[in-house]
Amino acid sequence: MSQDSHKAFEIVGRLKQAARIPDILREMRSAGAYFGYDAFIITNLPAEHAISTQGCALVPAWPEGWRKRYFDRDYLRIDPVANHVRRTTEPFLWREAPYRADEAGAARVMGEATEFGLTQGFCVPIHHLSGPGGGVSFGADRLDLSDDAKAALHLVSIYAYQRAETLIREGGRSPARKAPRLTAREVECLRWTAAGKTSWEASEILSTSQRTVEFHLKNAARKLDAVNRVQCVAEAMRQGIIA
Amino acid sequence: MVVVIDDDNISRHGDLMDKIYRFRHALFVERLNWEACRRPDGREIDQFDGPGCIHLAYLEGAAVTAYTRLLPTTRPHLLTEVYPHLAERGPAPRGAAVYEWTRCGTLPSRREGRTSRIDPATAGIFIAAAEVARARGLDGLLAQTHPILVNRLMSCGWDVEPLGLPTTYQGHSILAVYARLTPDTVAESHRFFNLDAAPPHAPRTQAIRPSVPAERRLHA
Numbered sequence: 001m002s003q004d005s006h007k008a009f010e011i012v013g014r015l016k017q018a019a020r021i022p023d024i025l026r027e028m029r030s031a032g033a034y035f036g037y038d039a040f041i042i043t044n045l046p047a048e049h050a051i052s053t054q055g056c057a058l059v060p061a062w063p064e065g066w067r068k069r070y071f072d073r074d075y076l077r078i079d080p081v082a083n084h085v086r087r088t089t090e091p092f093l094w095r096e097a098p099y100r101a102d103e104a105g106a107a108r109v110m111g112e113a114t115e116f117g118l119t120q121g122f123c124v125p126i127h128h129l130s131g132p133g134g135g136v137s138f139g140a141d142r143l144d145l146s147d148d149a150k151a152a153l154h155l156v157s158i159y160a161y162q163r164a165e166t167l168i169r170e171g172g173r174s175p176a177r178k179a180p181r182l183t184a185r186e187v188e189c190l191r192w193t194a195a196g197k198t199s200w201e202a203s204e205i206l207s208t209s210q211r212t213v214e215f216h217l218k219n220a221a222r223k224l225d226a227v228n229r230v231q232c233v234a235e236a237m238r239q240g241i242i243a
Numbered sequence: 244m245v246v247v248i249d250d251d252n253i254s255r256h257g258d259l260m261d262k263i264y265r266f267r268h269a270l271f272v273e274r275l276n277w278e279a280c281r282r283p284d285g286r287e288i289d290q291f292d293g294p295g296c297i298h299l300a301y302l303e304g305a306a307v308t309a310y311t312r313l314l315p316t317t318r319p320h321l322l323t324e325v326y327p328h329l330a331e332r333g334p335a336p337r338g339a340a341v342y343e344w345t346r347c348g349t350l351p352s353r354r355e356g357r358t359s360r361i362d363p364a365t366a367g368i369f370i371a372a373a374e375v376a377r378a379r380g381l382d383g384l385l386a387q388t389h390p391i392l393v394n395r396l397m398s399c400g401w402d403v404e405p406l407g408l409p410t411t412y413q414g415h416s417i418l419a420v421y422a423r424l425t426p427d428t429v430a431e432s433h434r435f436f437n438l439d440a441a442p443p444h445a446p447r448t449q450a451i452r453p454s455v456p457a458e459r460r461l462h463a
Contacts, residue, residue: 001331005408009332012405089391090416127391151408154390155418162397 007034008152015159024059024164031156035149037138038117039063042157042164044134045085046076053077058134058164066116070109078105085125085135091154094121094139117141122150124157136161182220182241189216191242194233245371248298259307263300264288266307270348279413291320297342297375301367309364311347311372313384321345322385322406322419329387329419331407336421340382344372344422347388366436369399373432376424383423390418400431 011031018024028040042059050056053076060067069075076082083106084097099106113119118139127133136157145153182190185206192202199213206213217229224239226232236242248256248263264286271277272287280287291314301309314320316337322330323337349365376384386396390409397403401422409418 005331008408009405089389125391126394148408151410154409155405158390158393162394 002148004146004148004152007031008155011156012159015156015163018163018167021059021164021167024160024167025061028059028061028156028160031153032138035138035145035153036140037122037143038140039066040136040138041067042134042136042161043076045082045132047132056134058161058168062118062139063116066113066118069112075109078103079109080106081121081123081137082135085123086132089125089127091122091124091150091157093143093145094123094137097123113139122153124154126157126161134161182223182236183216186216186220186223187236187241189213190220190233190236193217193229194237194242244302245367246300246302247371247375248300249296250294253298259300260298261286262305262307263298263310266300266310266350267346267348270310270350271346275348277413290324291345299368299371299375301364301371303364307350309349309362309368311368312345313342313372313375314345315339316341316343316385320385321387326387326412326417326419329407329410329412329417331419332405335385335406335419336383337385338382340380341421342376342381342384344384344386347372361436363436370429370432370436373399373401373424373429377429381424383421385419386422387412387417387419389416391416393418393420395435396420396422398431399435400425400428 011027014027015024018027024042028042032038032040039062040059041057041062043057046053046056053074054071056076057067057071060071062070070079080097080099080103081094083099084092094110099110101107119141120143121137121139122143122145123135123137125133125135138153188206189199189202192205193199197205199217200210203210203213217232220236221227221229221232224232224235226235233242246256246259248260253260267287268280268282268285272281280289282288292312295315295318297313299311299313300307316323317339320337320343322335322343347368349362349368372384383401385406388396393403402425404421404423406419406421409416411417
């Protein structure tokens with residue numbers, strides 16, 4: 001048995017026992033040190049008529065800047081790697097994912113990925129249900145994988161996807177993101193906003209300036225990924241940060 | 244509905260066995276190009292068919308639309324005779340409580356496309372395999388399958404252990420696994436395929452152990 005095989009079986013054994021998403025993250029990051037990838041993602045593909053791709057990722061361990069851009073701009077829809085996953089059951093290198101010269105969006109995604117150190121990669125399709133399926137994708141500046149290493153990552157991907165999907169489904173929540181940490185002041189300002197107070201009224205109640213209240217609310221919105229005050233309050237309630 | 248055929252009733256199912264062998268030829272030889280299995284009489288039978296096998300056939304009316312075969316591992320079977328190199332990690336589980344899950348397939352025109360729902364015939368066979376394994380008190384099933392199906396096995400509640408790495412056999416991707424039965428496998432298989440009603444099984448034969456009546460109660 002090769003060393004890659006041995007490594008794969010070890011990783012699979014631990015993935016099966018993973019109790020939380022961070023356990024999967026840790027296992028896959030350590031596998032990266034061995035196999036040579038810098039980043040990875042475990043994701044579903046969006047259904048045909050899905051409005052956004054925000055809910056697709058199960059474990060989006062891309063570099064943060066790339067992750068944000070990738071999902072804010074719905075790159076999952078135009079990424080040639082993601083589109084190739086729909087067409088095949090076999091793992092492939094990113095450079096084997098075809099796109100036409102006139103598909104500017106596809107070329108842009110591949111090009112922008114290199115800005116974040118993801119120039120080469122390997123992708124394993126997962127089709128466990130009828131539907132669009134998903135995949136596990138590995139990226140690096142340089143990724144040289146022997147056939148054995150590819151087979152090892154193929155096996156690891158099957159179990160990483162399964163465990164992530166199970167944990168998230170049983171946990172009843174959407175993607176694995178770090179829970180946002182709001183400061184006490186931010187929470188306070190949100191509470192008063194939720195109670196219908198303007199930022200001026202809240203500043204009077206909290207004996208501070210209106211500018212300060214708005215500063216706290218803007219930070220809260222950023223942490224909760226909200227575009228306005230209404231969404232910020234809604235998100236805070238959904239996550240149980242305010243009642 | 245699923246018909247389970249084994250040593251105790253195979254003599255009463257001559258017609259159905261003929262349909263089964265022709266189904267296997269149509270699917271595995273004609274459709275999937277397993278040329279080594281081609282036979283001039285159009286009935287796909289190999290050296291493992293015979294006493295001890297369990298055949299599961301999904302019938303729609305008189306036609307077989309899905310099928311699978313369980314082989315005892317107390318005798319030579321696929322993993323020991325045809326591709327032993329797939330078991331990279333060492334000797335695979337075998338014994339009276341381990342069968343090998345082989346020849347699992349659904350009629351070509353009925354196989355799910357990328358966007359359609361899973362075919363009820365496929366669902367019926369998968370569920371039946373779990374129910375037969377449980378009815379006979381098995382520990383689990385060996386399987387050599389396309390890697391893309393392993394997640395489905397796990398989603399059906401099997402505890403799947405890899406016996407090697409994904410590789411190829413005669414041009415097809417393949418992975419050898421051991422699917423261990425858990426207390427949840429039958430229920431999870433039903434849930435996965437979304438069949439809440441009692442599965443329509445043919446009348447049980449004496450070959451299935453007396454735990455069957457209890458099983459029927461579970462489905463009610």
